[in-house]
Amino acid sequence: MLKELIEFIAKALVDNPDEVQVSEVEGEQTSVIELKVAKEDLGKVIGKQGRTARAMRTLLGAASTKPASAPSWKSSSRRPWPQPPRLHPTSPL
Numbered sequence: 001m002l003k004e005l006i007e008f009i010a011k012a013l014v015d016n017p018d019e020v021q022v023s024e025v026e027g028e029q030t031s032v033i034e035l036k037v038a039k040e041d042l043g044k045v046i047g048k049q050g051r052t053a054r055a056m057r058t059l060l061g062a063a064s065t066k067p068a069s070a071p072s073w074k075s076s077s078r079r080p081w082p083q084p085p086r087l088h089p090t091s092p093l
Helices: 004-015 037-045 047-062
Strands: 020-026 031-036 072-075
Touching: 004 020, 004 031, 004 037, 004 047, 037 047
Parallel strands: 031 072
Antiparallel strands: 020 031
């Protein structure tokens, strides 16, 4: 299910949807989903400052059926995905 979700989103974002390849390796506690796209489409999947990739990672976490599992994302470009910002609650004025 997660693999199909990422494939659907990626194909909607890129100019070359036929070159989108998604593979999934399931472990005991995590799943690794690898997304491969054409070189010219890599920026579209990453997005400005990694926002698109971060949003895809968020969707993976929300769609994950294993409550204890933490889905991982692996890029074929070997570029590290930016980590999402940590949000801190603000104190009332």
